């Protein structure tokens with residue numbers, strides 16, 4: 001029997017979580033940093049030229065809006081009605097098409113093939129993230145780019161230790177159960193998993209970055225506007241630098257499906 005909060009596929013759709021998610025992430029500095037970093041990173045890590053984009057697990061619609069502003073026709077897939085309705089409101093008047101189906105149904109609901117797919121902070125909420133990555137790989141056109149962002153299991157361990165949750169870290173009991181309104185992902189992922197799965201699926205890792213490499217380990221949040229600016233400057237300076245990017249709260253990848261060889 002699946003948990004009552006999980007879909008039949010074992011995924012945590014965000015029905016019942018929209019308010020908490022909007023407030024706890026996008027209502028504060030964590031969300032502000034994420035959006036500011038993505039705003040700079042995505043044009044560096046992707047070749048963007050207004051191609052049609054499939055935004056998977058689009059949540060409240062921020063990334064769909066960002067892409068639409070840059071001239072992309074966006075198809076936003078989001079299975080949680082509550083999130084979809086908020087995104088619809090936020091994106092009114094923009095060239096965004098909505099698909100109600102979950103990622104697993106996209107092969108029929110939005111087969112593409114797509115030159116650009118974005119899937120940010122979704123895989124860690126799925127029962128079978130590897131199967132989901134295989135589905136996304138199958139939707140990519142030859143030469144197509146997948147912007148993938150995942151919640152980093154290694155960063156979760158470190159932040160638990162920093163907070164004093166030593167027993168939990170020692171037992172490696174890091175993932176959430178997807179119950180009630182908890183926002184700890186059920187399938188946090190490691191860099192090794194993504195690299196291994198990408199190779200198995202024939203995807204090339206073209207670029208990597210860490211999103212929030214410092215913020216989540218701070219003992220004290222920035223107190224002034226100047227400190228917030230300095231923190232953003234630090235995050236930006238080190239988000240693609242070894243070893244810091246590897247401990248970003250999120251790992252951001254550009255994965256490419258190679259062109260088919262000319263016969």
Ligand SMILES: C[S@@+](CC[C@H](N)C(=O)[O-])C[C@H]1O[C@@H](n2cnc3c(N)ncnc32)[C@H](O)[C@@H]1O
Pocket residue numbers: 011012013014015056057058059060062077078079080083101102103104119120121122125126
């Ligand atoms: C943490 S939120 C991320 C939202 C957005 N991508 C962002 O970065 O702000 C995870 C989203 O994935 C959605 N989701 C969960 N299971 C899914 C599935 N099987 N297919 C597509 N989206 C799913 C949830 O409903 C939720 O909106």
